[in-house]
Amino acid sequence: MSFDEDFENIYAKGRQRSWKDRFSFNSYRRKGFCSTLLFLGLIFLIVPLFIGTIYHFAIMKRSFDSASLKSLYEQYQDKFESFGYSGAVAEETRANATIVSLVRNEELWKMVDSIRDVEDRFNGKYHYDWVFLNEEEFTDEFKRVTANLVSGEAKYGKIPRSEWSFPDDLDIPKYEQSKQKLVDDNVIYGGLDSYRHMCRYNSGFFYKHPLLQDYQWYWRVEPNIKIYCDVNYDPFTFMIENNKTYGFVMALKEFEATIPTLWKTTKEFIQQHPEYVPENNLQQFVSRDGLRTYNLCHFWSNFEIANMDFFRSQTYEDYFQYLDSKKGFFYERWGDAPVHSIAASLFLEKDQIHLFNDFGYYHNPYGACPMNQEIFIENRCSCDYTKDFTFSLHSCAPLYYDIQKLEKPEGWRKKVRFPAPFMEN
Ligand SMILES: Nc1nc2c(ncn2[C@@H]2O[C@H](COP(=O)(O)OP(=O)(O)O)[C@@H](O)[C@H]2O)c(=O)[nH]1
Numbered sequence: 001m002s003f004d005e006d007f008e009n010i011y012a013k014g015r016q017r018s019w020k021d022r023f024s025f026n027s028y029r030r031k032g033f034c035s036t037l038l039f040l041g042l043i044f045l046i047v048p049l050f051i052g053t054i055y056h057f058a059i060m061k062r063s064f065d066s067a068s069l070k071s072l073y074e075q076y077q078d079k080f081e082s083f084g085y086s087g088a089v090a091e092e093t094r095a096n097a098t099i100v101s102l103v104r105n106e107e108l109w110k111m112v113d114s115i116r117d118v119e120d121r122f123n124g125k126y127h128y129d130w131v132f133l134n135e136e137e138f139t140d141e142f143k144r145v146t147a148n149l150v151s152g153e154a155k156y157g158k159i160p161r162s163e164w165s166f167p168d169d170l171d172i173p174k175y176e177q178s179k180q181k182l183v184d185d186n187v188i189y190g191g192l193d194s195y196r197h198m199c200r201y202n203s204g205f206f207y208k209h210p211l212l213q214d215y216q217w218y219w220r221v222e223p224n225i226k227i228y229c230d231v232n233y234d235p236f237t238f239m240i241e242n243n244k245t246y247g248f249v250m251a252l253k254e255f256e257a258t259i260p261t262l263w264k265t266t267k268e269f270i271q272q273h274p275e276y277v278p279e280n281n282l283q284q285f286v287s288r289d290g291l292r293t294y295n296l297c298h299f300w301s302n303f304e305i306a307n308m309d310f311f312r313s314q315t316y317e318d319y320f321q322y323l324d325s326k327k328g329f330f331y332e333r334w335g336d337a338p339v340h341s342i343a344a345s346l347f348l349e350k351d352q353i354h355l356f357n358d359f360g361y362y363h364n365p366y367g368a369c370p371m372n373q374e375i376f377i378e379n380r381c382s383c384d385y386t387k388d389f390t391f392s393l394h395s396c397a398p399l400y401y402d403i404q405k406l407e408k409p410e411g412w413r414k415k416v417r418f419p420a421p422f423m424e425n
C-alpha cells in the first residue's frame, strides 16, 4: 500500500464517524474522560488547598503576632476580671504568702497547665500573687500568657548571675571528671550544669530574691504538675494557725549516686553546731540508726508550702554555706530536696512539719491521691486512688506516718507497686 492509499484509508475511516460519534459520552470516556476529570479534580482540589493554606498561615501569624495578642487580651481583660474569679477571700484574712515558680521560657505551656490547676482548685478563691523566677529574661509571650491566668499579681524576676554560675574556686577539671562519671553511670540529670545550678539555687538562694522579700510564705509550683483535688481552705493560714513551718505531699528515696558525701558533710556540720538541733526533731525520718547513716528519705521538694523565715534563719544559712563550701552541688549532684529535707528534719521540731494528706498532686512520675473516701469526695478529687504513691513500696510517707503517729487511711496496706527504675533501695 502506497503512502497516499494509506492516508486515504485512515482519512476515510475518520470521515465515516459522525460528529455524534466524535463528541458522544462514550467517545469521551474512551478517549480521555478519566484524565480530563482527574485534571479538573486536581485543579479544584489543589487551588483551594493552596489558597487555604496561605490564608491559614496569614491568620495564624496575625493572631499570634504579639501586638494582636496583646490587644486581644486588653479587649477581654474586663471580662476575665469580672467572671473569672468571683468570691475572693478578703485580703485581711490572707497570709503574707506567694506562689513561686522557677521556670524556663520554653516551659511556658507546661507552666500554663500548672497555673490552671492551682488557680482552678485553689487560688481562684484567694488571689495570692505568683512570682516567676528565671536565670534569663522572661519573654513577653511568657509574661502575657501567664499573667492572664494568675488571679493575683504576677511578678517576674531575673536571678542574679552570681547565684547561677560556677563558684570562682571550683576545680573545673575535677568537676568535669566527676560529671562524666555520673553520665557514665546513667545518673539522671548527671551531665547537666543547669540542673546543678537549679538545685543549688533552690537550696540556698530563692528566698533571697528581691521579689520574695515582700513575703514570708511560699508555695512552690513546678511546670507540668497536676492538682487533683479542690483545696477548700487556705494552706498558708492553716500552717500559721497550727505552728507549722514546712509542708509537703510526697516523700521518697534519693538516688544515692547523687549525694555520696552529703550525709558525711551534714554530720560534720551538726558536730560543729549541736545547738542547731532541737531535741524533739524528726531525725528518724532521715536516719534509722541514730544519725550514723542517711536512709535517703526526702520530702519531694517540687511541692513545698513553707515559711521562708526558716531558710532565712542563721541555722539554715550556716548549713547552706557549709554545704556550698564543699562544692557537692557540682562535684556530686546534690539535690535541693535532700538538702531541704535533712535541714527540716534536723533543725525543726517534728511538730513543725506537715504532710498535706488531703492534696491530690502529680509530678512525673508519681502522684498522691487521697485514699480517704471522705476527703476524696468532699474535695472533688479527680485522680485514681488505686495509684496513690503515698503508701506504695518506694514511698517514705509510711515511715513519716509512724514517726508522727498519724492514722493511716483504711486500705493503705494494699500497697501499689510502682516501677522505680532509678530506685536503689
Ligand atoms: N529557669 C530555669 N529553671 C529551671 C532550669 N532547670 C530546671 N528548672 C526548673 O526547676 C524545677 C525543677 O526542674 P525539673 O526539670 O522539673 O527537674 P525534676 O523535677 O527534678 O525532674 C522546675 O520548676 C524547672 O522549671 C533552668 O535551667 N532554668
Ligand SMILES: [Mg+2]
Residues within 6 Å of the ligand: 222, 302, 363
Ligand atoms: Mg519537675
